[in-house]
Amino acid sequence: MSGITKSFPGVTALRDVTFSVRRGEIHAICGENGAGKSTLMKILSGVHPHGSYSGEVVFDGEPCRFAGIRDSEARGIVIIHQELALVGQLSIAENLFLGNEIAHRGMIDWNRTNHEAEKHLRRVGLSENPTAPAGELGVGKQQLVEIAKALSKEVRLLILDEPTAALNDDDSAHLLDLLRGLRDDGITCVVISHKLGEVTAIADTITILRDGQSIETLDATDVTEERIIAGMVGRDLEHRFPPRAPVIGEEVLRIEDWTVHSATNPGRVVVDDATLSLRRGEIVGLAGLMGAGRTELAMSVFGRSYGVDISGRVYKEGREIDVRTVRSAIRNGLAYVSEDRKRYGLNLVADVQRNVSAAGLGLLSKRGLVNEHEEYRVAERFRDVLRIKTPDVTASARTLSGGNQQKVVLAKWMFTEPDVLILDEPTRGVDVGAKYEIYTIVNSLAEQGKAVLVISSELPELLGLCDRIYTLSSGRITGEVPREDATQERLMEYMTREVRS
Known part of the structure; x- marks a missing residue:
């Protein structure tokens, strides 16, 4: 060629x-x-x-x-x-x-x-x-x-x-x-x-x-x-992860005794009595092999988007909250960035502007009418802050590269100003340069006092980004490892641990 x-x-x-x-x-x-x-x-x-x-x-x-x-x-x-x-x-x-x-x-x-x-x-x-x-x-x-x-x-x-x-x-x-x-x-x-x-x-x-x-x-x-x-x-990338000095506060979210059954096979338990917590300013990882139940856990907590016969409790700042619908989860300060951005995260037919505002239209509307001028201004602000490469926010989301599409999904949820963000495979299909930018965004969210849960199949990513890492095997939490004790070998040991009924 x-x-x-x-x-x-x-x-x-x-x-x-x-x-x-x-x-x-x-x-x-x-x-x-x-x-x-x-x-x-x-x-x-x-x-x-x-x-x-x-x-x-x-x-x-x-x-x-x-x-x-x-x-x-x-x-x-x-x-x-x-x-x-x-x-x-x-x-x-x-x-x-x-x-x-x-x-x-x-x-x-x-x-x-x-x-x-x-x-x-x-x-x-x-x-x-x-x-x-x-x-x-x-x-x-x-x-x-x-x-x-x-x-x-x-x-x-x-x-x-x-x-x-x-x-x-x-x-x-x-x-x-x-x-x-x-x-x-x-x-x-x-x-x-x-x-x-x-x-x-x-x-x-x-x-x-x-x-x-x-x-x-x-x-x-x-x-x-x-x-x-x-x-x-075009330059040497000395560090794969941006530097960060964490300032971790009090517990903001606790999930207790969370159990979820398969949506297609209700007799099968996909998340089994899981308990985990997140604190303000903390980046927490969730590691597990394919089929361990990571995404099922995240989606079921976010408005019961996945699963049936769900039991357990979710607490925010010590008070039990209702997460039975996506609307109630958002209202209680939760946000979820899906691993499948094209299926669940974006409306590919719509432009960048509409995608950014999609989860927070209530913040832009009065008497049921969306203020399109304000919507454009908000989209432009996030385009600038997140460095989204697009000729204009009126461009279709489908025309953007994978890394820039991921930034649009992040912008959509950042606009709702959540207290807790769940990021499911946030850098899947994204190059090293865009990964670094996304890691910088995640760090800045933690610095703002947000609690961030990162689900990733890449153990080096979790080790480089997270303050604490939970491991999941066959739907069960099998380990909780602080950053200073975490290695790929130790995480893999917990991720492959046999779980007995």
Whole structure:
């Protein structure tokens, strides 16, 4: 790809970018949110058709002018987006061949479809029945089904956008091993990732984009994470976490004997008799493996957004409060930033201004009418304070990068002026530069006397950010570790502790 330039209304996403990939290598693309990584790959895969950008794409020595995804797939180029595109109600086999059905005289050959699906599933390490609904699979296995789907299209160049962002450590390791196997089979892979440890472990070559331009391409043999970061942000990032001198006050929130049953299987307990507390000015972590019940605990406390047959008590400043609805939770000073910002945190159809004001419209309205001038002023204030990169607060939320979308969600809840913020995977899918900015925001909230509960799958993040860390295993609190005693090994020991009934 050479001389690639692509603009959207109000912003130039790519400016004269050059990018080349060798056959049979794993080539990583790194850069901050908004650097242009996904846009570049959408051009390569035909999502942005020829004519919507300037520059040239050459594949196997031949110029390409893709009008759409079908054209690129016909050449063996397949992209797997960060948001998985499986249809949960259809079977795994139906998903594998959706739009590429195995048919004879207009009739789908189901025997051959299921047989071929089984063959591709085995290749990615899955033994699931191809007739099972795809929606019953966990996120890690759904990611593998997407790769199997690419293999069914005789892929030659596989593009993966943040493939491990939503995966636990085991699923991530399995996926990386699979990519190594595909490379050995002669399939070329391009991987976009913010997880620099994974990039250095798997990539042969690394290209860094910054502000829509290609900065450099590195041989990954001896490259360090610090070297990649310096290229991404244009400077050395000496510390991954901003300095902080905590001033911790009295207890502000206590959750006691909290028990939650599964929303889909009411007989299963997902949070079991959990008790934890937060103090003013304190950042508290919640660590646990996938399925431990972290998100279920957070959502059930915030207006019973998840679960059934919920029991237990919530106290604020020593007084029991009502959190049975989202409205009552907000009224009592609670805020929840969901791990799935696109599903629960944002209205992607609306603009930044409406998203920022969404949780606090009562603060902007009189006699049922929203003061739009004040709403605009508030959105602009948060845009400035949180350094949200957008040409204007009237821009659609869907046009923002992942890190800036996360800042909009934070702004939405900061506007309600809560006493307690629950942040569920606040930096998922966010680059190191934007992570640092989000950590700075979290620190400033604590300095204002807010109590912050941070849920994260990244133990280094909890260790670098939190004053105290709770561990969760099978829905039970198994440990409470102060900052000075916390190590990854100790947390993992508590997170994997067997819980007996």
